[in-house]
Amino acid sequence: MEKFQTLHSVMLPLDMANIDTDQILPARFLQKPRANDFGAYLFTDVRHDGKGQRRPEFVLNQPQFAKARIMLARDNFGCGSSREHAVWAIFDGQFRVVIAPSFGDIFFNNALKNGLLPIRLNPAQIQQLFELVQHDPQTVCQIDLVQQMILIGTVFSATFEINAFSKHCLLEGLDELGYTLKLLPQIEAFEKSRSL
Amino acid sequence: MPETQRPITLFEKIWNPHVVMARDDGACLLYVDRHLVQDGSAPAFEMLHQRQLKTRAPDKAFGTPDHYIPTLGRDLNTVSDPEKRAMAQALEYDCTRHHIPFFGLQDARQGIVHVIAPEQGLSQPGTVIVCGDSHTATHGAFGALAFGIGASEVAHVLATQTVWQQKPKTLRIDIEGPLGKGVTAKDIILAIIGHIGAAGAVGYVIEYTGETIRNLSMSERMTVCNMSIEAGGRAGMIAPDETTFQWLKDKPFAPSGASWDKAMAHWLGLFSDPGAVYDRVIHMRAEDISPMVTWGNSPEDVLPITGHVPQPCDAITAVKRQALEKTQAYMNLTAGQKLTDIQIDHVFIGSCTNGRIEDLRSAATVVKNRHVAKGVQAWVVPGSGPVKKQAEIEGLDQIFIAAGFQWREPGCSMCLGTNGDQVPSGQRCASTSNRNFVGRQGPGSRTHLMSPAMAAAAAVTGRLTDVRELI
Numbered sequence: 001m002e003k004f005q006t007l008h009s010v011m012l013p014l015d016m017a018n019i020d021t022d023q024i025l026p027a028r029f030l031q032k033p034r035a036n037d038f039g040a041y042l043f044t045d046v047r048h049d050g051k052g053q054r055r056p057e058f059v060l061n062q063p064q065f066a067k068a069r070i071m072l073a074r075d076n077f078g079c080g081s082s083r084e085h086a087v088w089a090i091f092d093g094q095f096r097v098v099i100a101p102s103f104g105d106i107f108f109n110n111a112l113k114n115g116l117l118p119i120r121l122n123p124a125q126i127q128q129l130f131e132l133v134q135h136d137p138q139t140v141c142q143i144d145l146v147q148q149m150i151l152i153g154t155v156f157s158a159t160f161e162i163n164a165f166s167k168h169c170l171l172e173g174l175d176e177l178g179y180t181l182k183l184l185p186q187i188e189a190f191e192k193s194r195s196l
Numbered sequence: 197m198p199e200t201q202r203p204i205t206l207f208e209k210i211w212n213p214h215v216v217m218a219r220d221d222g223a224c225l226l227y228v229d230r231h232l233v234q235d236g237s238a239p240a241f242e243m244l245h246q247r248q249l250k251t252r253a254p255d256k257a258f259g260t261p262d263h264y265i266p267t268l269g270r271d272l273n274t275v276s277d278p279e280k281r282a283m284a285q286a287l288e289y290d291c292t293r294h295h296i297p298f299f300g301l302q303d304a305r306q307g308i309v310h311v312i313a314p315e316q317g318l319s320q321p322g323t324v325i326v327c328g329d330s331h332t333a334t335h336g337a338f339g340a341l342a343f344g345i346g347a348s349e350v351a352h353v354l355a356t357q358t359v360w361q362q363k364p365k366t367l368r369i370d371i372e373g374p375l376g377k378g379v380t381a382k383d384i385i386l387a388i389i390g391h392i393g394a395a396g397a398v399g400y401v402i403e404y405t406g407e408t409i410r411n412l413s414m415s416e417r418m419t420v421c422n423m424s425i426e427a428g429g430r431a432g433m434i435a436p437d438e439t440t441f442q443w444l445k446d447k448p449f450a451p452s453g454a455s456w457d458k459a460m461a462h463w464l465g466l467f468s469d470p471g472a473v474y475d476r477v478i479h480m481r482a483e484d485i486s487p488m489v490t491w492g493n494s495p496e497d498v499l500p501i502t503g504h505v506p507q508p509c510d511a512i513t514a515v516k517r518q519a520l521e522k523t524q525a526y527m528n529l530t531a532g533q534k535l536t537d538i539q540i541d542h543v544f545i546g547s548c549t550n551g552r553i554e555d556l557r558s559a560a561t562v563v564k565n566r567h568v569a570k571g572v573q574a575w576v577v578p579g580s581g582p583v584k585k586q587a588e589i590e591g592l593d594q595i596f597i598a599a600g601f602q603w604r605e606p607g608c609s610m611c612l613g614t615n616g617d618q619v620p621s622g623q624r625c626a627s628t629s630n631r632n633f634v635g636r637q638g639p640g641s642r643t644h645l646m647s648p649a650m651a652a653a654a655a656v657t658g659r660l661t662d663v664r665e666l667i
Binding site: 015016017018020022023026027028030031032033034045046050074075076079080081082083084085087102103104105106109110113114163164165166175176177180181183184186187190191194 | 216217219220221222223225227236238239242243247249263264277279280282283328329330343344345346347348349351352355356357358360362364394395398399425426428430494496515518519522612613614621622631633634635636639640
């Protein structure tokens with residue numbers, strides 16, 4: 001897993017609630033192996049019209065957000081299907097952070113396992129961020145995982161929660177499976193105690 | 197017996213004994229009793245192979261293909277996309293070399309994993325059940341803690357038989373009173389989602405309680421629990437009772453003989469203690485629930501069939517108003533339009549939500565002696581081989597075929613169209629599935645979710661219809 005420590009980036013404002021994983025990565029790409037660049041399919045049906053032309057009104061197609069590595073969204077981001085491909089599409093699309101008031105549970109877990117940092121802020125803070133981007137799309141947001149801080153110059157600062165283990169894994173680029181494999185003796189003992 | 201005196205919830209009675217260990221940050225390593233794998237699991241097996249890991253407890257896993265298989269016949273070669281075909285083939289290969297029990301495409305017991313696991317008695321009370329599919333909550337109908345996981349977690353479970361979870365909060369949804377005419381389990385869960393919203397249960401495990409729930413059959417309970425995820429819930433569950441035990445008795449993978457008695461002794465204690473405290477409680481009345489239909493692109497965009505497409509000017513915030521306008525543009529609907537004036541092109545009866553025998557009976561009752569409306573393409577896709585066979589024994593297939601429906605082979609099919617069964621762009625589908633997202637049934641498709649009876653009514657009239665007028 002790629003390490004995550006700090007990030008400076010403009011934000012992609014996805015001003016919608018309930019953005020589901022079918023929109024993020026449509027089901028017809030689920031059979032593709034992980035080696036693919038899933039970023040090429042990110043939001044593809046929202047991004048393109050019926051003729052395959054890019055819709056200029058969709059923020060992902062707007063040049064001022066071309067270098068954005070932070071997504072900003074409303075409630076329940078990543079709801080729906082458990083497909084990890086949705087996280088892969090966002091990650092391969094060069095995003096490393098998603099900020100929203102709440103997330104689909106499975107998406108949230110999937111993100112942390114793939115080097116994508118999901119940050120929950122309260123709706124008022126989210127509203128403030130949307131307003132800052134609306135006022136100036138070039139607003140640069142600074143994310144510091146060590147300090148668990150989000151800073152925008154002197155106009156915005158917030159702390160965010162993340163559990164210590166996920167933080168450690170992200171900072172070091174470690175994955176959970178490697179850690180759990182070291183716990184196999186405990187798992188074996190648990191199995192034995194149950195079968196008594 | 198544990199000496200704890202504090203009354204606890206059904207959820208805690210399942211969660212607590214499955215905790216292998218807790219991390220300092222509060223996450224718990226949960227032991228998994230049953231791991232269901234389907235033909236979307238290739239990436240997870242690939243992760244395992246990259247690390248040269250074996251499946252730790254293959255006898256606790258179970259595999260069947262459902263997402264990528266054809267429903268017009270059983271020949272995998274009819275799936276034209278080689279990558280899609282490879283997904284179903286990979287599952288058989290992976291299950292074989294990992295010694296995981298597997299029902300293949302030619303097996304009469306094959307079907308949608310969330311239909312066949314209960315059918316075979318693999319889904320049992322008090323167990324932790326996971327699957328790399330978000331509709332795993334279905335199995336909570338048996339009083340199990342059942343939830344969907346991602347590919348990395350599937351690999352983790354295969355390798356360790358455990359999964360890390362933050363302990364969720366508990367939400368009790370209590371429903372009292374008798375259901376009205378034409379109102380089904382699908383209408384209950386759609387009404388719940390409409391009431392609490394698509395994010396209403398994020399971070400919670402839902403326990404459904406009350407007289408209305410107690411009176412549901414297992415099939416109906418599965419429909420309710422199945423769509424817990426559409427309310428944002430981690431899982432949904434219903435305490436096991438006589439209805440549950442009757443279902444499980446003599447099922448192929450259910451305990452038998454002395455094991456059955458031992459299991460029953462455990463199962464009979466699986467209920468929330470009187471006075472158990474939930475983080476949140478919601479009360480609803482069954483008499484307030486009508487036949488429901490969705491009009492938008494989130495399951496929370498749901499109304500009684502007697503309703504009208506909402507007016508954007510009624511939205512409370514600018515964000516919601518814009519969202520409404522966008523949804524109505526995608527769905528090609530006009531604000532204020534009567535829901536019963538919406539014409540449909542397709543009907544899909546099936547899926548893990550509504551692909552069981554009772555669903556087909558309910559639809560067939562409406563369809564009998566009627567015909568599919570001109571210009572409408574209507575499909576029935578049974579949830580499993582046994583469901584299909586039972587329907588054929590009862591003559592339901594003949595009712596559907598005589599009415600102009602296509603009678604197909606079991607699979608996930610048009611719920612998400614991974615096998616190529618899609619709703620064409622711009623067309624509208626009355627569907628018994630679980631998601632009405634943008635493009636869910638195919639790029640540009642428009643989905644209206646409803647019960648099997650309501651979908652049958654739409655099929656014969658060619659528009660969204662109040663089924664109560666036909667029964």
